[in-house]
Amino acid sequence: MAPLYHLCSQIQNSFKWQLRRIAVPNSKPNRAICQILYDEGFVSSVALGDETGPFPANAPVFTGLATSPSPQPTSTPSSSSSATPNRKSALVTPPPNPARLRIWLDLKYKHSRPVLSRMSVVSKPSRRVYASLRELQAVAAARRAGPLLKGQEVGQITILDTPYGIIELKEALKQEVGGEVLCIAV
Incomplete structure (x- = not known):
């Protein structure tokens, strides 16, 4: 990762x-x-x-592994005299190397x-920053919510990792959930 x-x-x-x-x-x-x-x-x-x-x-987007092509019907005995069977070519394009x-x-x-002037990491592997719902509400109201969480500026977004996945602060407040504060973008 x-x-x-x-x-x-x-x-x-x-x-x-x-x-x-x-x-x-x-x-x-x-x-x-x-x-x-x-x-x-x-x-x-x-x-x-x-x-x-x-x-x-x-172009098709490959999200998983390539599946094998479905079996083609075999030719009938009456058409066995022809040199090439009347089957479609089953080319499977492999997914790109991940x-x-x-x-x-x-x-x-x-x-x-530039529309984005600053993008910085809040939570690091050496210092994880978690915020409860109450702390996130304070950040959204432009108030400080502890020594590491400043109030949100105008035009700033705060990206969180929650049990619902990685979402923005507004969505976390709608879901009424806290989580790890990943980064901010202004």
Whole structure:
């Protein structure tokens, strides 16, 4: 699994260098965080691809292992005299190598200025930061909720890991659940 701080620093540095498209490592947490950034309007698109670029929009997305093709009906005895059987070719494209999959993000700018100015990690492997529902309500109300949780600024999103998955602060308040504070984006 790619570390969260790698994702945050790569996205923040790419915005500083005003890159249009970047590829980040593919993992379930990274996909969830990138989807939240897309839903909140910090990036203009999210696509799955490999190191050469995103997959085309009409290409099949492989989520699991390739299945074997269904057995084709055998030719009838009367058609056995033909040299080639009248069967369709059963080509199965193998799924891409999971180690080479990337998440491609199209970064968003407004008047040549980046939409995302800062993305930082709150909870680290050496210091996990958990917040209860009451603390999250204080953060949403722009009040400090302890030494590590500051109040939310205007335009800031807080991304949490909860029993319902990786969600944004607004969704956690709707679900009435606390969790680990992963990162913030402004």
